[in-house]
Amino acid sequence: MLEIKGAIDISLVDWDGKVCTVLFLPNCNFRCPFCQNSSLVLHPEKEETIPWKRIEAYLSGNKSWIEGVCITGGEPTLSEELLSLCVKLKEMKLAVKIDTNGTNPEMIEQLINKNLVDYVALDIKAPFTLEKYSRVTGINMEKLMEKVKQTVKLIMNSAIDYEFRTTIVPTLHKPSDIENICKEIIGCKKYVIQRFRAENTIDPAYSKLKPFSDQEVNEFLKTAKKLVSNVTVR
Numbered sequence: 001m002l003e004i005k006g007a008i009d010i011s012l013v014d015w016d017g018k019v020c021t022v023l024f025l026p027n028c029n030f031r032c033p034f035c036q037n038s039s040l041v042l043h044p045e046k047e048e049t050i051p052w053k054r055i056e057a058y059l060s061g062n063k064s065w066i067e068g069v070c071i072t073g074g075e076p077t078l079s080e081e082l083l084s085l086c087v088k089l090k091e092m093k094l095a096v097k098i099d100t101n102g103t104n105p106e107m108i109e110q111l112i113n114k115n116l117v118d119y120v121a122l123d124i125k126a127p128f129t130l131e132k133y134s135r136v137t138g139i140n141m142e143k144l145m146e147k148v149k150q151t152v153k154l155i156m157n158s159a160i161d162y163e164f165r166t167t168i169v170p171t172l173h174k175p176s177d178i179e180n181i182c183k184e185i186i187g188c189k190k191y192v193i194q195r196f197r198a199e200n201t202i203d204p205a206y207s208k209l210k211p212f213s214d215q216e217v218n219e220f221l222k223t224a225k226k227l228v229s230n231v232t233v234r
């Protein structure tokens, strides 16, 4: 059964340059301590499922100005219904963006090959060392880090539009981490450094952290720009 656990009717910030609707799918295989979608990750069964018919009616009634749908979560590629959801959206002539943590390259490949996705936003949480990636994602990444790397390669070698992005979190990231991430994605189309917001985090201790100052964020930006040409801060 298709489980949509949340929706934002109109967003101007979830897909650069597009007016989109955002749909939230449940569950995640990471436990990033700074995650702000804790209910979708930890106890999605407590969230009400929005019937597809209601979403479909909204999208049909507003299709003159909604350009696309951003599917996020949680981790949407864990959902068995993701492919069929994308088919439904494509039948409605809507563009589709997927937000992913990159652990399911097989699903991303299928979506690309079947022309069911127009944009992929892939989180690169940390430099690709087991210790660092595990710390930032809150799980042992032994089995999954290669999957993320595989998704990075897959996307860079495809014709799809995409961005890589990293949320920078005090206590977890230093500019040298961004440098090490950027070394892995030299030549990518777009890299986004995302500011961390200290609200409703999975680990309550992270809600008390003071986010990086503008000056500190600028240091991260300058570091990334030495290696990647198209970098922005969000």
Ligand code: SF4
Residues within 6 Å of the ligand: 028, 029, 030, 031, 032, 034, 035, 036, 037, 041, 073, 074, 075, 101
């Ligand atoms: S921030 Fe981490 S735990 Fe939260 S949804 Fe994204 S990948 Fe999952």
